[in-house]
Amino acid sequence: MRTVEEHQAVVAALLPPLPEEEVSLAAAHNRVLARDVRASVALPGFDNSAMDGYAARWSEVAPPPVRLPVADDIPAGRTDVVPLAPGTVQRIMTGAPLPDGADVVVPVELTDGGTDVVEIRDSPAAGTHLRHAGEDIAAGAVALTAGSPLGAAQLGLAAAVGARTLPVRRRPRVLVLSTGSELVEPGAPLLPGQIYESNSALLAAAVEDAGGTARRLHFVPDDVDQFLATVRAELATADLLITSGGVSAGAYEVVKDAFAALGTVEFAKVAMQPGGPQGAGTVDGVPVVTLPGNPVSSFVSFEVFVRPALRRALGHAAPGRLRAPAVLTAPLRSPAGRRQFLRGRYDGGLVSQVGGPGSHLVAHLARANCLVVVPEDVTELPAGAQVDVVLIEGALQ
Ligand SMILES: Nc1nc2c(c(=O)[nH]1)N[C@H]1C(S)=C(S)[C@@H](COP(=O)(O)OP(=O)(O)OC[C@H]3O[C@@H](n4cnc5c(N)ncnc54)[C@H](O)[C@@H]3O)O[C@H]1N2
Numbered sequence: 375m376r377t378v379e380e381h382q383a384v385v386a387a388l389l390p391p392l393p394e395e396e397v398s399l400a401a402a403h404n405r406v407l408a409r410d411v412r413a414s415v416a417l418p419g420f421d422n423s424a425m426d427g428y429a430a431r432w433s434e435v436a437p438p439p440v441r442l443p444v445a446d447d448i449p450a451g452r453t454d455v456v457p458l459a460p461g462t463v464q465r466i467m468t469g470a471p472l473p474d475g476a477d478v479v480v481p482v483e484l485t486d487g488g489t490d491v492v493e494i495r496d497s498p499a500a501g502t503h504l505r506h507a508g509e510d511i512a513a514g515a516v517a518l519t520a521g522s523p524l525g526a527a528q529l530g531l532a533a534a535v536g537a538r539t540l541p542v543r544r545r546p547r548v549l550v551l552s553t554g555s556e557l558v559e560p561g562a563p564l565l566p567g568q569i570y571e572s573n574s575a576l577l578a579a580a581v582e583d584a585g586g587t588a589r590r591l592h593f594v595p596d597d598v599d600q601f602l603a604t605v606r607a608e609l610a611t612a613d614l615l616i617t618s619g620g621v622s623a624g625a626y627e628v629v630k631d632a633f634a635a636l637g638t639v640e641f642a643k644v645a646m647q648p649g650g651p652q653g654a655g656t657v658d659g660v661p662v663v664t665l666p667g668n669p670v671s672s673f674v675s676f677e678v679f680v681r682p683a684l685r686r687a688l689g690h691a692a693p694g695r696l697r698a699p700a701v702l703t704a705p706l707r708s709p710a711g712r713r714q715f716l717r718g719r720y721d722g723g724l725v726s727q728v729g730g731p732g733s734h735l736v737a738h739l740a741r742a743n744c745l746v747v748v749p750e751d752v753t754e755l756p757a758g759a760q761v762d763v764v765l766i767e768g769a770l771q
C-alpha cells in the first residue's frame with residue numbers, strides 16, 4: 375500500500391510548472407503571480423497631506439490662536455505647488471502635494487475655514503497629518519513576490535505602482551469525466567437503481583477553486599470502448615484529465631480496465647480513508663488522475679492529491695490549505711493503518727465531526743468546513759483531544 379505522501383509525489387510529478395502569460399489586471403484576479411513585480415514609483419510618490427486643512431510651519435501656528443494669510447490653494451492633483459512663504463499658510467486638500475517649507479497640516483476643523491485669512495484655533499502636534507514619500511514602499515522595491523495569489527489588495531497595489539499587466543501562469547485546462555452505468559443527468563427521471571451524476575459538478579468546481587479551468591465531459595457508462603473513445607476525442611487540448619469511478623475491485627471497473635491495459639497509468643491502494651483506490655499516469659502523453667467514485671472519496675482525493683499539484687504547477691508559494699490545531703468536541707474512532715480525513719465543522723478552535731466515515735455521505739460533506747486528519751497510527755481519540763484540521767476555504771462562512 376502507498377502512503378499519502380508517496381501518491382502525492384506521483385501526482386505532483388505529472389504536472390510541471392505551467393507556462394507564463396502576461397494579462398491585464400482584471401484578468402489577473404485570483405491568478406498567481408509568476409515573477410516578482412517591482413514598484414515603478416514610490417508610494418506615496420511625494421510628501422502630501424493626510425487631511426483637508428492648511429499646510430503650515432509648526433513654529434508659526436503654535437501656540438494658538440493665530441491668524442495667518444492664506445497664500446495659495448492646493449487641491450489634489452495640482453502639479454505646480456510653490457514653496458510656503460514665511461508667515462503664510464496654504465489651504466491644502468487630502469492627497470495634495472505638500473509645499474516646500476511646510477512641516478505640519480492643520481485640519482480644517484481646528485480653524486475658522488478662512489480662504490483669505492485663517493484663524494487657527496488649536497494647533498496639531500508637530501509634524502502631524504503628513505504622509506511621507508516612500509513610507510509605504512520605495513521606488514524599485516519588490517511590490518509583489520512571485521507565487522502570490524492576486525486578490526483585491528494585490529491588484530490594488532499593482533495598479534498603484536503603475537503596472538498595467540501582470541505575469542501569471544496559464545490556468546491548467548482540466549477535463550472531468552465521470553463513469554458509471556447507474557448515472558443520470560440531474561433533473562431527468564430516475565429508474566430504480568439509478569442515481570444523479572454529481573461528481574463532475576463537484577470536481578469541476580474544485581478545479582476552478584484550485585485555479586484551473588474545468589470542462590465536464592458527458593459521463594459514460596461502464597464500457598471500455600466508449601470510455602476510451604470519449605477520452606481520446608478530447609485529450610489533446612488538456613493539461614490534465616480527472617476521471618471518477620471505476621477503479622476499485624468490482625467486475626465492471628471501466629477506468630482501471632481501460633487504462634491498465636495501456637500500461638501508462640498505475641493503480642494503487644493508498645493508506646487513507648476515504649480515497650483508498652487511486653490511479654495516476656499519462657494517456658497519449660497527457661497526465662491523468664483517476665479518482666474513486668464515491669462522492670466524498672472523489673472530493674477528499676482531489677483535495678489531497680490534485681489540488682496541491684495544480685496549485686504547485688500554477689506557482690503558488692503556498693500550495694496547501696491552511697491547517698489549524700482544534701479540540702474535538704466528541705470522541706472518535708479511526709481504522710488502524712490509514713490516515714482518515716473525516717468531515718468536520720470547525721469553529722473557534724473546536725471541531726465536531728459531521729456525519730460518519732461513510733464515503734457516500736455527500737449531504738454531510740456539504741455541511742462540513744474542514745477535514746479532520748487522524749494519523750495512521752491513531753485508532754481512538756477522546757473528547758478534548760487535539761487534532762489537526764484542514765480548513766476548506768469558501769466553506770468557512
Ligand atoms: N471489494 C471491494 N469493493 C470496494 C473496494 C475494495 O477495496 N474492495 N473499495 C471501496 C472504496 S474504498 C471505494 S472509494 C469505492 C471506489 O469505487 P470506484 O471508484 O470503482 O467507484 P464506483 O464503484 O464506480 O462508485 C462507487 C460509488 O460511488 C457512486 N458514484 C460513482 N460515480 C458517481 C458520480 N459521478 N456521481 C455520483 N455518484 C457516483 C456509485 O454509484 C457508487 O455508489 O469502491 C469500494 N468498493
Ligand code: MOO
Nearest residue numbers: 648649650671733
Ligand atoms: O476509500 Mo473509499 O474512498 O473508502 O470510500
